[in-house]
Amino acid sequence: MEALLKHLVDITCQRDHTLLDSSVVSALHELVGASQVRVHEMFRFRDELFMRPRVWIKDGSVVSTDEDFSVDHNGEPLNNYPELVDSIKQRKSCIEEVSAAGDRTLWLPVWLNDKVSTCLEVTNPTPYDSGTLHMIEGILSVYRNYQNILDYSERDSLTGLLNRKTFDEKFSRLLSTATPEASPQDQEERRHKHTTGIGHWLAVVDIDHFKKVNDQFGHLYGDEVLILVANLLRSSFRAQDRVFRFGGEEFVVLLRSTTLADARKIFERFRSNVEQHEFPQVGKVTVSLGFASISAESPVVILGHADQALYYAKANGRNRVCYYDELVQSGELHSEVSNDTVEFF
Structure with missing residues (x-):
């Protein structure tokens, strides 16, 4: 409980999207024991939806596209992930996918104003119990609320661009x-x-x-x-x-x-x-x-x-x-x- 409260305090004190992403990735990585946690942003290019990592775990540390220039982050088509596409069409907030190697990946679309521009990916080698899923759901709710607050403070009210x-x-x-x-x-x-x-x-x-x-x-x-x-x-x-x-x-x-x-x-x-x-x-x-x-x-x-x-x-x-x-x-x-x-x- 003490570790959870510490991470919630860290998430709720951020005033920047990158730092907020880093906080939620760190929280899920440590509290769930996930082997990989990534925050993806979704965007449309030439009438096709793409997804690319924005913040992720690398060599045990949290890094972002603002820091790591060695990787091509142009993104890949969302259609490469049919389970995720289906979950978004059905307006689901969570879907679990099991790989051929037995790794379990949770896809967590973040809904803001009836749109999805962010998705969390949590990969774990073992099944998620009900307590873990409940904790992930709570962290996701806090993250979504603060994303909404930051969007309001970081963007120009007329054009929606960053200010x-x-x-x-x-x-x-x-x-x-x-x-x-x-x-x-x-x-x-x-x-x-x-x-x-x-x-x-x-x-x-x-x-x-x-x-x-x-x-x-x-x-x-x-x-x-x-x-x-x-x-x-x-x-x-x-x-x-x-x-x-x-x-x-x-x-x-x-x-x-x-x-x-x-x-x-x-x-x-x-x-x-x-x-x-x-x-x-x-x-x-x-x-x-x-x-x-x-x-x-x-x-x-x-x-x-x-x-x-x-x-x-x-x-x-x-x-x-x-x-x-x-x-x-x-x-x-x-x-x-x-x-x-x-x-x-």
Whole structure:
């Protein structure tokens, strides 16, 4: 009982989805004696449902996609798990599956507002008794309630995207796990490697002439444009990427683990998707986008680089994608380092 109370206290004190996932995985792993516990997120891509691990046990420790970049977490089709698909169709909260080796897996879909975007997987070599199942059900109920609370605090109320506060937390965590402290020379070498190898990218997106939309059609249609652009952002990026609304007509994207060439293609595809979309009453809408590589520099500097590329795009025709380092190398942007933390343009 003491161990259960300790884990419940740990679960209910979290104010972040990743930490909440880690707490519930740790609780189930220790209290149930499970050989494997994973939290999966479910997402739709090209009209097909996929599932990918978000937090799991590795070598006895809890890890997440924010920490482990060595594994491809693009996900796999949900149809690969017919028992889970059937349980979701029947709105079940738990289904047990026995493998050929005799391992027993509990699939625990987490229902929030009549939708399932998260599922827990608990694997155990021995059968679950009624007391264990009852305890798992209780932990799942607490987890579901706190997921609902965190969704409310982390997301923008209009678009449903992650909000600015959540960006600050997730970006700082990404920097701390992906880019250890480095000298200016190391930073320059790492930036050069990003042009040829795998890197992480930050983009700032702004809707062109959004004030005219509000002035001409009213704020109701302006809000509809924001919602539709947010939907296009969701469909244009991968499950492991993160999309935020910064406020007003500005959005930010964290694009993870891809090359410069692919990052440019992904950003261009989104820009084109917006340009080709027909917005009700308003007609055509375009966006400008500036992006920069995520290096060991401070969050303010990296965000400033993407912002500078965005303003260049808006000042030079709009409806275009601009890359900060490319603009600096071509002489279109000039930076002068005045100290270790601030750059003036």
